[in-house]
Amino acid sequence: MKRILIWLCVLGLGSAPAWGQDSPRLQELRPTMGLASNTVQELASAGDSLWVGPLLTVYAEEDERLFTPDDPVVEERLGTGSNIVLSLATETGPEERPTVWAGLAFDTGGSTIGAGGFLVSTDGGASFAERPAPLDGPADSTVTYGTSTLPAVPITQEAGSPPRDLAIEPRADTVWAAAGRSGLRRWTAQDSAWARSVLPPDTSTRVDPSTPTDFLVAPPLDDGRGFQNHRALSVLVDETGTVWAGTVAGLNRSTPEDVGPSGDRAWRLFRPDGTPNSLPGQVVLGLAEQPRPNGRNPVWIASLRTDGGSVLQRSGLAVTPDGGATFRQPLVGEQVNDVAARRTRVYAATENGLFVSDTQGKTWRTVEEVLLAEANQAFPGTITARAVEVTPAALWVGTTEGLLRLDRADEPRLLAEDPEAPPPEWQLFRTEVPVNPDEPTEQVPDVETYAYPNPFVPSRDNVVRIVYDVPEPQTVEVSIYDFGMSRVRTLEEQEPAGRQETVWDGTDASGLRLPTGTYLYTVEVGGTTVRGKILLTN
Structure with a gap:
């Protein structure tokens, strides 16, 4: 939301190495001097490498530097400054080359942002193709849902329907998009089209395709019709194949057992009820899965309070360790923009810094300031953390002043109890070009002043x-x-x-x-x- 805030987005996770040491893949990318923008709002891991928004940059761990795709489609869609990358998701594909989906958005000039479609690579970023925005045709006034034919309002305008979050199912044959007013959409390689998913209306907590039902499928409209639960903000597919969809009205869950013969899904809607055993806030902005050695992987939920609700709400984090059977609220009172997790450690990116826990949220340490490894660099002010991600080699934090990287071996030092212990040193990536360089090059021109980012x-x-x-x-x-x-x-x-x-x-x-x-x-x-x-x- 940036109004609910453009930068409140969620990471996409990958698990296997992005490419081998001898891969020609790096030769197909263009080295870059730094980030295109110091406001880093979206991160997604692809093995040991990291994809970065808002202008699609990748850090290759094996080469220890940043690259950008050398592709005319990317240049056309992102090079003019008209679009930004609002969401990212990766999944390791054949030959360890990840599939990368980048959801694009643009400023409509009003109070909303628009859907700019998608850039998709199936070869680790060597080449990209375009996919359309998840919109309806003017005649799409009904939706077939199991035994029912439901009336629907076709969402035909880009404004208000940007891809706020993405999730790729295994083998990359299905992609889910949380698309604001367009709701929750699903793309399959077989159909090559976006299908609308039917979520419960605000007046119910369940919907099942095998049970006849009748309600309007639409986000809130000017005439008072429509439902907040049809405005999707986040999406995650966990290890069991369960799909989680965060909306303005709560958290929706659909398990593999909820898929009917026609492919339609049953959904359960979870809302805050004012107790510690529910969501702290109603607006579900971010979702992250935590890999755990035993039992089911916990799902972490970042939510935002809404005013005027029927129960007490607070912004903060919730976690369900058992697929939605129970919830608890390990962090409340903070605006959490993103979540990432290792097996024994959880990271929350907030407006007041980076929160770290190695006790499953029972206790937290806050990182508000950082010590940089490069003596000639300076990090201005305290951390405003917009995104967080982990790779096998490092912890990454996207901020309003650049991208921070911390070696994995130094992560435990963030939790050090000794106040006299030296803090770990971070690496900072920013948009930086020297003024009057000693050795001018094509990439580092001899200039007395410059402005960045530009455009x-x-x-x-x-x-x-x-x-x-x-x-x-x-x-x-x-x-x-x-x-x-x-x-x-x-x-x-x-x-x-x-x-x-x-x-x-x-x-x-x-x-x-x-x-x-x-x-x-x-x-x-x-x-x-x-x-x-x-x-x-x-």
Whole structure:
């Protein structure tokens, strides 16, 4: 949601190595100097490698560097700044080359984001194809559900229907998408189309295709019809083949035994009831499965409270260790954006830092600040954690200031009881290019100032950073002009000597959002003026 917040998304999990040491796969990707955006909101593991949104980057552990797909389809859909990667899922395919699904979204210019379709690779990112957005045709006014034919409102507009979460079933022959107003959708390789899944209405907790029923299949409409449980936000397929779907109204579960002869599924809806044995909040934003050595894998649920409910609600985490038979609330009062887990450790990415537990949520330690391995890097402020993921070699945290990586061997140090023990050192990946480099190259040009990310998409990036060198401590004035050279914003900073940054949020002096276009800027520093330009895209 980013209104429920664009960055509240969930990870897709893979388990086997992405490619071998001698694989030609890395030769089919393009090395990159850094991230395309410092706001990292989506992560998905593919064996020991990590896929990163919002502009589709992969970190290859075997090569210890970042790559981007060298593919014209990716360049066309993501290179112009009109789309972002809102959801990611991976599954290991033949020859240990993972299948990668990337759900795209775009800013509609209003209060919602739109469905941009999908980019799909079945060869580990060497090539990509497009898949359509999960939308209906104008004539799709009914849905067949077991013995019933249900009236439905066709969802034909991209606005409000972005793919907020994805899950791939084993062997990648079925993909599930939680698509906002479009509800829960399913793609099969056989049909090559998105099918609508029928979830319970808000007035019920169960629906079964073998039992005749009659209700409208639709999200909330302006005329008061429709149901919040038909607005899907998250989805997970666990080790047993059970499908979990989070919505604005709660958590839906369908087991393999719930699949009828026609392929339709029965569903059970879980809602908060104000007790510790239910969900803390009604809006289910994220789902993650924890691999455990014995018994069934627990499912962790990140939920958000809603106002005006009939029971007391709180934002936080819930967990069910037994497939929905019981629930408990190990972390409440925090806005949890994402969850990841190892066998003995759980990580929660929140607005107030990274929460870590090795007691299945009975106790937590909070990581609010980090020590960086590179002395010439600085992490500005405390952690605002938007995404978290684990790979066999590392822990990864997506933040508003870049991507953090911690070696797996150092993870236990996050839980150290001794306050005098030195903290672990993190590796930070950011969008960084040196000013006036000693050895200019095609990838690292000789510039006196630059801005990143560029193009700048306010709904995706929050701010653009203008970089320059300051020879001695002084006041620096940055002026931003439209293409007609009318000044639209002036920014002043008292800066120390060295490489510095000023941030701009894409608004004018009165706080109004500026339209798409090319903007020029000047930096008055050290008695000289340096210039650059920014492409702003809404």
